[in-house]
Amino acid sequence: MGDMFRSEKMALCQLFIQPEAAYASIAELGEKGCVQFRDLNEEVSAFQRKYVNEVRRCDDMERRLRYVESEMKKDEVKLPVLRPEEEPIAPNPREIVDLEAQLEKTDNELREMSANGASLDANFRHMQELKYVLENTEGFFSDQEVINLDVNRKLDPEDPANLPGAAQRGQLAFVAGVIKLERFFSFERMLWRISRGNIFLRRADIDGLVADEETGRPVLKTVFVAFFQGEQLKQRIKKVCTGYHAAVYPCPSSHAERKEMIKDVNVRLEDLKLVLSQSADHRSRVLNSASKHLPRWSIMVRKMKAIYHILNFFNPDVTGKCLIGEGWVPTNDISTVQDALARASKISESSIPAFMNVIETNEMPPTYTRTNKFTNGFQNLVDSYGMASYREVNPALYACITFPFLFAVMFGDLGHGLILLLFASWLIIKEKQLSSIKEEIFNIFFGGRYIIFLMGIFSIYTGFIYNDVFSKSMNIFGSAWHMNYTRDVVEDENLKYITLRPNDTVYKTYPFGMDPIWQLADNKIIFLNTFKMKLSIIVGVIHMIFGVSMSVVNFAYYKKYASIFLEFLPQVLFLLLLFGYMVFMMFFKWVVYNDTVEGPLSPACAPSILILFINMILQGSQDTPEPCKEFMFDGQKSIQQVFVVVAIICIPWMLLGKPLYIMIKRKTNGAPPPKPQSGGGEGHGEDDEMGEIFIHQAIHTIEYVLSTVSHTASYLRLWALSLAHAQLSEVLWNMVFSMGFKYDSYIGGILIYVFFGAWALLTVGILVLIEGLSAFLHTLRLHWVEFMSKFYEGAGYAFEPFAFKTILDVSEDD
Amino acid sequence: MEVFLTIVFFTIFWAAVAKYGPILFTKQPHDDLVRCIFLLTAVVCWLFWLCCYLAQLNPLLGPKLNGNTIRIIASSWGNPIKEG
Numbered sequence: 067m068g069d070m071f072r073s074e075k076m077a078l079c080q081l082f083i084q085p086e087a088a089y090a091s092i093a094e095l096g097e098k099g100c101v102q103f104r105d106l107n108e109e110v111s112a113f114q115r116k117y118v119n120e121v122r123r124c125d126d127m128e129r130r131l132r133y134v135e136s137e138m139k140k141d142e143v144k145l146p147v148l149r150p151e152e153e154p155i156a157p158n159p160r161e162i163v164d165l166e167a168q169l170e171k172t173d174n175e176l177r178e179m180s181a182n183g184a185s186l187d188a189n190f191r192h193m194q195e196l197k198y199v200l201e202n203t204e205g206f207f208s209d210q211e212v213i214n215l216d217v218n219r220k221l222d223p224e225d226p227a228n229l230p231g232a233a234q235r236g237q238l239a240f241v242a243g244v245i246k247l248e249r250f251f252s253f254e255r256m257l258w259r260i261s262r263g264n265i266f267l268r269r270a271d272i273d274g275l276v277a278d279e280e281t282g283r284p285v286l287k288t289v290f291v292a293f294f295q296g297e298q299l300k301q302r303i304k305k306v307c308t309g310y311h312a313a314v315y316p317c318p319s320s321h322a323e324r325k326e327m328i329k330d331v332n333v334r335l336e337d338l339k340l341v342l343s344q345s346a347d348h349r350s351r352v353l354n355s356a357s358k359h360l361p362r363w364s365i366m367v368r369k370m371k372a373i374y375h376i377l378n379f380f381n382p383d384v385t386g387k388c389l390i391g392e393g394w395v396p397t398n399d400i401s402t403v404q405d406a407l408a409r410a411s412k413i414s415e416s417s418i419p420a421f422m423n424v425i426e427t428n429e430m431p432p433t434y435t436r437t438n439k440f441t442n443g444f445q446n447l448v449d450s451y452g453m454a455s456y457r458e459v460n461p462a463l464y465a466c467i468t469f470p471f472l473f474a475v476m477f478g479d480l481g482h483g484l485i486l487l488l489f490a491s492w493l494i495i496k497e498k499q500l501s502s503i504k505e506e507i508f509n510i511f512f513g514g515r516y517i518i519f520l521m522g523i524f525s526i527y528t529g530f531i532y533n534d535v536f537s538k539s540m541n542i543f544g545s546a547w548h549m550n551y552t553r554d555v556v557e558d559e560n561l562k563y564i565t566l567r568p569n570d571t572v573y574k575t576y577p578f579g580m581d582p583i584w585q586l587a588d589n590k591i592i593f594l595n596t597f598k599m600k601l602s603i604i605v606g607v608i609h610m611i612f613g614v615s616m617s618v619v620n621f622a623y624y625k626k627y628a629s630i631f632l633e634f635l636p637q638v639l640f641l642l643l644l645f646g647y648m649v650f651m652m653f654f655k656w657v658v659y660n661d662t663v664e665g666p667l668s669p670a671c672a673p674s675i676l677i678l679f680i681n682m683i684l685q686g687s688q689d690t691p692e693p694c695k696e697f698m699f700d701g702q703k704s705i706q707q708v709f710v711v712v713a714i715i716c717i718p719w720m721l722l723g724k725p726l727y728i729m730i731k732r733k734t735n736g737a738p739p740p741k742p743q744s745g746g747g748e749g750h751g752e753d754d755e756m757g758e759i760f761i762h763q764a765i766h767t768i769e770y771v772l773s774t775v776s777h778t779a780s781y782l783r784l785w786a787l788s789l790a791h792a793q794l795s796e797v798l799w800n801m802v803f804s805m806g807f808k809y810d811s812y813i814g815g816i817l818i819y820v821f822f823g824a825w826a827l828l829t830v831g832i833l834v835l836i837e838g839l840s841a842f843l844h845t846l847r848l849h850w851v852e853f854m855s856k857f858y859e860g861a862g863y864a865f866e867p868f869a870f871k872t873i874l875d876v877s878e879d880d
Numbered sequence: 881m882e883v884f885l886t887i888v889f890f891t892i893f894w895a896a897v898a899k900y901g902p903i904l905f906t907k908q909p910h911d912d913l914v915r916c917i918f919l920l921t922a923v924v925c926w927l928f929w930l931c932c933y934l935a936q937l938n939p940l941l942g943p944k945l946n947g948n949t950i951r952i953i954a955s956s957w958g959n960p961i962k963e964g
Contacts, residue, residue, distance in 0.1 A: 070913055441913065463913065467920035475928070527925060531932050545957060546936070547943060556950050556961055564950065566942035575937050577886050578929070586953070587943030597935040604931060653934065660938035669940035 070441060070463040072623070073454055075397035076431035076865070080423045081407070083389050087416035088380070092373045092868075093156040094406035099869025101403060102432060103393040105379045115378040124371035127166060130173040131364055134356055137176055143353045147502075148361045156369035156870075158413075165366065172356050179349050186345065190338045191277060192313070193331055195244040195287075199315045200328045202270040202289040203242055240293045240319070241303050245312035246278075247271065247286040253310045257292060260302050266293040291317075365874060372873050388418075392425070394432055394865065400424070431456050434865035439497075441466060443517045451850045452860020457623060459616050461854050468609065470517065472848055474524035475605065476787035476841040479795060481536040483525025485834050490519035521842075531579045532788075536829070537795040539585035546576045547583045563588060568661035568669070591789070598785040600652045600675075606781025606852070607645045610774070613856030614638050620857060632723035636716035637770060637856075643709040643716075644683075645778050651675050654698055666695045673698065682706040720767040725760045777852040783844050791837050798828055883937060890929055898922035 079101070083091050095101050107115060138145065157165055245253055250269060257265050268291045275284035290312070292303055307314050318324050380389040395403055400422075407420040433454050437445045441462065447469065448454070448462040474483070493500060493515035500512055511518070533539045547566055555561065576582075580597075584590050614637050621629045652675060659672040671694035678698075681687060685707075690696045697703055803825040806818035854860075866872075901918035945953070954961045 463916055464920060466913075466917055467924060471921075471924045471928075528928065531928055541957060545953075552961070556947060561947075563944050563946050565944040568939045568942050575883065575886070575933060577933070579932060581936060583943050583945075583953070586949050587945060589941070589944040593939075593941065593943075597932070600935070601928075601931050605927070608927070656934040656937060658938075659940060661940065662938075672940055 073433045081391040083420040084416045087414040090414040091410040094410040096870045100399040101393040117374040120374040242291045242317040243314040432865035433862035443514045453862045455859045455862040470520035470524045473845040474528040478528030478532045480529030487522030533580040539582035541582040602784040613853045617857035636719040640716040643713045894922040894926040
């Protein structure tokens with residue numbers, strides 16, 4: 067596990083690599099993922115870079131891979147899933163040539179087979195259509211002969227004038243073919259028009275769907291025969307057929323010839339079918355053979371392309387004998403990078419080993435926080451608000467506990483916490499299997515499984531303290547409240563309620579958590595509200611004090627010691643003297659006021675802390691009847707006045723302290739001092755105009771003072787959500803599940819079963835999912851705004867190392 | 881006295897969690913992350929418990945119960961109603 071207290075130290079490194087070893091070196095660094103390279107050739111266009119040809123070759127290989135993959139998808143060939151340990155390393159130059167040749171061969175083979183297949187398919191379709199024509203026109207010709215006979219029979223053989231007409235009518239011609247069914251009707255109308263009705267058209271539909279030649283989609287087609295007279299009409303009809311994309315087929319008019327032709331067509335169809343089958347087999351074998359290698363090839367090509375892309379960032383030195391690159395490296399990983407370079411030099415048998423220098427720079431390094439699978443989720447929550455400035459204190463370290471804890475304060479219920487815990491445990495136990503799922507919403511939950519796990523554990527703990535299990539309480543240690551009234555009092559019909567008095571009914575304090583009697587009391591909300599409101603303020607103020615204290619760590623690290631006195635001290639004094647004092651009053655009230663004494667410390671005299679606080683600020687007072695006292699302890703008025711005065715003094719202290727210090731320092735130094743080496747934080751403050759510095763500090767001061775008040779109030783959401791969650795849970799129990807308990811005998815049993823189902827669904831759907839999301843978002847806001855605003859700048863940028871793993875993950879998501 | 885002992889007990893308990901938790905939990909108990917996590921857990925849990933305990937230490941009002949509830953408590957919690 068890494069140290070998450072602040073981001074890693076980063077070093078700007080210069081790499082000197084022999085050109086022949088450059089490829090292998092970058093390949094090694096890509097596997098490690100420790101270097102974020104800078105582009106030293108930003109002004110050079112992509113097409114003028116040194117390795118543009120190599121990148122083009124990779125593009126070409128990628129194109130071929132995509133083509134082969136699309137062909138596999140068509141044939142539904144399954145690609146094997148590569149396990150992480152099977153992942154290939156980047157290929158070396160000799161392997162590149164082999165790979166290129168292999169890809170070209172496979173690509174060409176597939177394209178050739180596709181073209182041949184298309185040709186064979188077309189032939190097959192034509193033969194089939196011809197067969198349909200020959201088979202379906204049998205009826206047409208029989209009908210025609212009948213018509214001809216009728217016509218002949220009506221003629222008078224003795225009349226010489228009819229002989230030429232009879233001869234002409236006997237000369238009927240025809241055209242036979244296949245056309246799409248959807249086009250047939252307009253085709254028919256067109257033929258009628260061009261022949262002015264002197265045409266006889268017959269049609270027979272082809273059963274089933276036939277592949278369309280142009281698009282390959284299945285369509286309905288029909289066989290047609292057109293009978294007409296005259297050669298001129300024949301030419302026009304053929305033109306129309308061409309225009310309508312109707313395929314015209316030769317068709318003998320005699321029965322015997324048609325029979326012969328059908329036989330011939332069937333033989334050729336069988337031959338074609340055989341050839342097509344063999345072609346399909348061959349194609350299948352080629353695709354299956356390629357599919358075994360395709361995942362490896364894809365990864366290799368992607369790595370190759372990434373390497374050349376990085377090499378284009380490098381500069382050749384003036385002698386042309388080595389390449390110079392620059393990049394950010396975590397200081398802890400410098401030895402790893404050097405080892406990788408040495409290994410690469412050995413692999414490529416370079417005469418001069420590559421080496422790396424650390425360069426001093428004033429630039430702000432990228433921010434890199436080393437995380438593991440547990441801390442990654444929390445770090446993401448913080449980074450969503452803003453990437454930490456370089457070496458700034460990392461709030462994610464503390465968020466590992468404060469985040470689930472604050473969530474649990476709102477969500478506290480032992481039963482609901484158990485549900486969260488079980489779900490998260492399932493995600494964690496099934497980690498390996500589930501990590502391959504790519505669904506987006508599931509990935510959000512999976513990425514946060516450790517957050518959910520801790521939220522579950524802490525909710526169980528706060529559920530114990532609140533003594534709340536699906537809105538019911540457990541009586542483990544025995545209630546502290548005892549019934550002190552007699553039976554006559556209890557059974558008095560005029561008394562609907564009895565309120566126990568603390569003075570004579572409390573025997574001891576319930577040691578762990580809330581006393582179970584409060585769950586049964588009608589004034590539960592009153593009591594719990596006072597408790598939870600105080601709890602919210604106590605937790606909130608401590609959280610904020612912790613946040614302000616973090617700024618000291620930052621100031622010390624960035625060597626801004628003056629800010630400790632000029633910024634941190636007035637800030638923390640302001641917070642402590644006002645709101646820290648309020649917290650003190652809460653504890654004081656809990657401990658000192660009780661129901662066992664008469665006089666100023668009795669419950670009737672217990673003052674409202676809010677009113678006391680307001681009067682403290684506004685120097686007000688209120689009348690208090692005897693024997694009560696206005697103040698909790700002697701001298702409180704004086705102490706409060708001192709606190710208010712000091713707090714008010716802190717405001718101009720924050721406002722003017724730092725600008726005046728800078729002004730004085732500038733006068734003393736004369737010239738502006740050089741920029742600090744770290745380059746981080748408030749570096750711009752050294753050179754700004756004094757006016758801007760004053761304005762900037764004024765904004766900061768106003769923001770801090772106002773936000774101290776509003777953020778304290780903001781933490782009351784801990785009480786509000788806790789109350790809402792508990793009450794919703796109770797409503798669900800009383801309005802849904804309890805309904806099942808009202809009936810006797812078997813019907814009652816069935817109804818309990820039914821109502822439990824409804825209650826369970828609503829509990830998970832509303833109380834765990836929706837309420838859980840609500841509590842999560844409120845917790846997130848309490849961290850981002852209330853806590854981190856006290857010290858966090860978040861002005862950094864992320865360290866994005868050159869890493870094959872990242873590149874491949876991104877590619878898979880596309 | 882009993883109050884004092886209870887507070888001491890829970891304080892020692894959570895202090896022990898903070899000190900010995902990392903040792904029991906991992907083979908690298910000196911890792912900063914683990915120590916920070918256990919320390920923060922101990923502090924927040926202790927604080928939460930303490931607030932709840934103190935809130936009930938000197939209650940300023942008592943529970944308001946109806947007759948049925950009182951009778952159920954009497955029979956279920958070993959808290960009998962006195963005769964008279």
